[in-house]
Amino acid sequence: QLQLVESGGGFVQPGGSLRLSCQASGFRLDNYAMGWFRQAPGKEREFVAAISWAGGSTYYADSVKGRFTISRDNTKNTGNLQMNSLSPEDTAVYYCAARDSPILSESWYYTPRRYAYWGQGTQVTVSS
Numbered sequence: 001q002l003q004l005v006e007s008g009g010g011f012v013q014p015g016g017s018l019r020l021s022c023q024a025s026g027f028r029l030d031n032y033a034m035g036w037f038r039q040a041p042g043k044e045r046e047f048v049a050a051i052s053w054a055g056g057s058t059y060y061a062d063s064v065k066g067r068f069t070i071s072r073d074n075t076k077n078t079g080n081l082q083m084n085s086l087s088p089e090d091t092a093v094y095y096c097a098a099r100d101s102p103i104l105s106e107s108w109y110y111t112p113r114r115y116a117y118w119g120q121g122t123q124v125t126v127s128s
Helices: none
Strands: 003-007 010-012 018-025 033-039 046-051 058-060 068-073 078-083 092-099 122-126
Touching (some): 018 092, 018 122, 033 068, 033 078, 046 078, 058 068
Antiparallel strands (some): 003 018, 018 078, 033 046
């Protein structure tokens, strides 16, 4: 069974950091692009960051650029999202996703429907 499981969410004060992890099971992530998305209450799911299958290319939403870093370790079948300088606007459920088909356009990285596999999400709350 193909599965993605996120971990590392929690409660943090503004300015703090969290590191999210996404563990894949039932398949190898080696040939999959990975993305992180988030969804706040009452809002649509939005793109946060993505990384190509080999890790050579990374993409970020403007709102997180310079604060978040996406990475992957294909030997451990995991992806990670390091989040620094967190603000209350970053509060959301964070989802990791994977896509097993070729990426034919950079825009596909940003588009939730282009990802076939999703985790269950992990809550990140930033508050003082």
